[in-house]
Amino acid sequence: MDDEAEMNEPGALTPDGERERRWRLAIGAADETSPALSEDDKRLSAALDALYGDGAGDAAADPRKRRGGLGRSAPRVAQWMGDIRSFFPAQVVQIVQKDAFERLNLKQMLMEPEFLKAIEADVNLVADLISLRSVMPSKTKDIARTIIADIVAKLMQRLEQKTAEAIRGALDRSRRTNRPRQRDIDWPRTISANLRHYQPEHKTIVPEKLVGFMRKQRRLVDLDEVVLCVDQSGSMASSVIYASIFAAVMASLPVVRTKLVCFDTAIVDLTEDLSDPVEVLFGVQLGGGTDINQAVAYCAERIERPTKSHFVLITDLYEGGNGQELLRRLAALVRSGVNVVVLLALTDQGRPGYDPAMAGSVAALGIPVFACTPDLFPDMMAAALRREDIGAWAAGADIKVVRAETEAPTAGE
Known part of the structure; x- marks a missing residue:
């Protein structure tokens, strides 16, 4: 005390x-x-x-x-x-x-x-509000939406910049521009170029000319596709919230094409709502059973270029549908060239409850299976987009990956 x-x-x-x-x-x-x-x-x-x-x-x-x-x-x-x-x-x-x-x-x-x-307010409160919204009085629902919007804004502020920087990749420092994005400004050169605009009374420089770095541009046809497939059963509530926010951030970046699919025994494709993360969360239906196989089948049908696609399945792997068919579908995605990653949780704690037998079976297909914290997720996605060995990345981040013998994973701090 x-x-x-x-x-x-x-x-x-x-x-x-x-x-x-x-x-x-x-x-x-x-x-x-x-x-x-x-x-x-x-x-x-x-x-x-x-x-x-x-x-x-x-x-x-x-x-x-x-x-x-x-x-x-x-x-x-x-x-x-x-x-x-x-x-x-x-x-x-x-x-x-x-x-x-x-x-x-x-x-x-x-x-x-x-x-x-x-x-x-915190992430757990968002999950509670979303699960109760259908029975809330109108006045309470309006306040709940305001609270959710505030929490989402704070999470976006925390996660957006790191995600954007990790996914956009390194700057092309061999080329410069006078119209850089704010995060691409070369401040030492900008200050040097504007010293004559120093304002003694304000003790600051007014930068009339910005100097910054250009980014490597990629044609739309070359863009990688990221499909986030998220289990929205009750035990995955926090993971759904974080995944929705990350999907909204990635959808705002011109360097990847992002899709978000949530599922229990039904499937909700929220890709069209990604411009508004609050609307995405209000489209989630927390609770219910779990049919992972059906959701993977839905996503597989919408993957257009397997060798340029990354499929991130976020689930505790407690399958209420056809488990053997699920494993066959995941194996088919891997064979076709899709980069498949399974996250058992996307939460601040990073210590999930999950089906160890199914996790071991998925890992035996050569698919990395582990839990991840929101702070590590941007780096994980950047490594996936570079087609790096995700198992090696996880080891470097002090994350324990499930092996075929079903070890229990924990996310690095």
């Missing part, structure tokens, strides 16, 4: 008083009469006791057993979330929220506008 102690200095306590304070915070015994606890300490203890106190964990099964708990009032939960945010950093807040959803069955609270406004 050192962090909490530092955040809430109660004043001049004796060493015994400070020990008592820490002990009471640790065990959740918020004695209103104890001089060891400040008002902030009591708020912190009460906020944690509502979730982790005696009986709170039984609330989902039987609300009558709850002694603490958050209740079913949206304003009360919003106040609780405000208390939690005042004591902990965002990462800890997200963990506490996740515990609240699981222990107290707070999914129904996502239907309340007041709760949505108070909650700390």
